[in-house]
Amino acid sequence: NKFSSQQDTIFALSTAQGKAGIAIIRVSGSKTSEATTNRLIIHPVTGEMLDHGLVLWFPGPNSYTGEDVAEFHIHGGISIISGVLAALGSIEGFRHAERGEFTRRAFDNDKLDLTEIEGLADLLNAETEVQRRQALRQAQGSLKNLYETWKKQLIENTALIEAVIDFSEDENIEDGIFEQVVARIKQILSMMIDHVNDGRRGEILRDGIHVTLFGPPNVGKSSFLNCLAQRQAVIVSPIPGTTRDVIEISLNIGGYPVIIGDTAGLRQSDDIVEIEGIKRAKDRMLSADIKICILSSVEVLKSLSSNNENSRGIINPLINESMDKSTFLVLNKSDLLSASDLSHLLYMFFYLNYKSAYYVRYDNSASQVALITQSRHRENLINCIHGLQNFLAQKDIVLAAEELRYATNALGRITGRIEVDEILDVIFERFCIGK
Ligand code: GDP
Ligand code: ZN
CATH class of the missing domain: 3.30.1360.120 (Probable tRNA modification gtpase trme; domain 1)
Incomplete structure (x- = not known):
């Protein structure tokens, strides 16, 4: 200590x-x-x-x-x-x-487990309403209850397996017990896998949703960010290549913490500072939860209308390779197009079937479930899942019991309660009376 x-x-x-x-x-x-x-x-x-x-x-x-x-x-x-x-x-x-x-x-003194303490720390640091709600639930034991329930079930099943090993001559005890345990472990395993496959919602909420703006120079990325921030947070200029570093702004959007990064415009460049800026822009995109690609309607219309096959992708290859299904597309500067050019442009986009409608939805019903909020939880849960999978694959019952113990310990590490004696207690309480 x-x-x-x-x-x-x-x-x-x-x-x-x-x-x-x-x-x-x-x-x-x-x-x-x-x-x-x-x-x-x-x-x-x-x-x-x-x-x-x-x-x-x-x-x-x-x-x-x-x-x-x-x-x-x-x-x-x-x-x-x-x-x-x-x-x-x-x-x-x-x-x-x-x-x-x-x-x-x-x-x-067993008043709080580690997840409750982490929830308390998050509560003190919560900057938005949704963060506060999540932290409060965790501080009140939402994750602790879930993990303790699973842990208790694992301990009980380990005790049953231990009993099968220790009292295998006793015919009363062996009958079908192993099969029951396997069925229960399969159930717990599937609940855990669902819990882990949560799209990292809790962690993203805790850390803030990272949004990255990208696109060619001079399309209005910085203007777009200023518009969201409702202030002159970033320098807007008609000179391409003005934004060199990644500039981040934290916003509270409807109670959700959002961190928006404005990046250097992507284009071929010989300028050392600009090349570094473009490298940082690409790094930032790798860690983004949501990417927004901003293009100039004027440029897009020009390139889509030209019969040049090379420019038929979107604008330039640096942009094309950064687009994926989590990228939203914003066609900016639409005010510079006539109404008919604009509808022509939208029609072409529709015709090209440009996939831009992917979005992440954080709905309130989902936020009622206990969500993983730290990578520490996730790592231990994955270890636990591996332990359970190894248990199910194991033919030797003694080694199988070892896998269950490993899985139980992994869960115990999340709450900070790892008691080997717990397993022994259950065994002795249940099976050793009068023996
Ligand atoms: P960035 O290089 O992509 O960050 O672009 P900026 O935000 O610095 O804007 C480049 C230029 O385009 C500036 O002169 C802006 O005033 C102008 N601009 C930005 N958005 C619009 C828009 O929607 N319409 C028009 N007409 N001009 C815009
Ligand atoms: Zn800019």
Whole structure:
């Protein structure tokens, strides 16, 4: 354990540093009651009155940390805060908490599992409504409940397999049990595979949806971004090659965190800086969740109308090779075309059957299910799935049991609860009575 002592009673300012109406100082540990019975707002040694305020008392084990916890709600003046902190520090066995120590104690005392703690951290960092909702659900145990349920089922089935191994001479126990276990594992496996195949919705929401704008120079990419941002975030100029680096802007669109990147226009270039800009644009496209290709209606009409086979793709090869089915197409500068040219253009697009209607949909019903929010969860789930698949493929029952144990441990790593003894407990509870 990285913390100096688990025995100490710890305290810290829980509200932000600086002057405010109210400050909250939190205390946790076996000696917390000393701070409250000493009526700490009066200095325990000098007897001086430091402030008048409110003391909230949360007796363990039903507190945040599982220990006795008190909160001092005092006035938020800087000298009051430092006076109360100094007074707490003067009590024997009290010390300032280290970063995350309250939560670490909550984890050690089984109050929170790792997914709930991660949810709590995400909640504090949530910038949009949808992020907040997802984080809150996770902090309240949505992922924990799912993984703990699966883990419990895996443990029970491991116990059954162990029983088959240990008591194989006993005919009563072997009858059909292995087949039952296989059927249940198949069920759990299919639920897990569904859970993992979620299109990374939870992770994308947590990190923000990355949108990349790309296209040839001077088609209006930067103007488009400014329009979305509703401010002059990016320099717009009639000189092609103005945007050199990837410029990112975070937006809150309908509660969804969206990070839009404007990139250098794609074209053949000899300019070293521009070539680097184009390289960065292409890198950014690889990691984008959504790509938007912006083209000039005027240029597209020109190239589609020409009989030159080479330009019949779209504009230039750099653009063509960056288009895929997750790319939206925006035909900009339509104001420069006459109404009839515009309808001609749209008709040609329709005729060419240009696939541009792919879109990602984040619907609310789906966001009610517990979603994976971190790659750490995903890696362990995939390990668990492999374990279950190996179990199903394994002919030797002893080795099969080993695979189940491996799968259970992978799940336990997500919640931070890996207890080998759990399996033994189940076995002894169920099968060893009277034996
Ligand atoms: P980028 O190089 O693709 O980022 O293009 P910019 O946003 O810098 O715009 C290039 C030029 O096109 C600027 O002079 C803009 O004012 C102009 N422009 C952008 N969008 C439109 C549009 O929809 N219609 C017209 N007529 N001009 C536009
Ligand atoms: Zn630009």
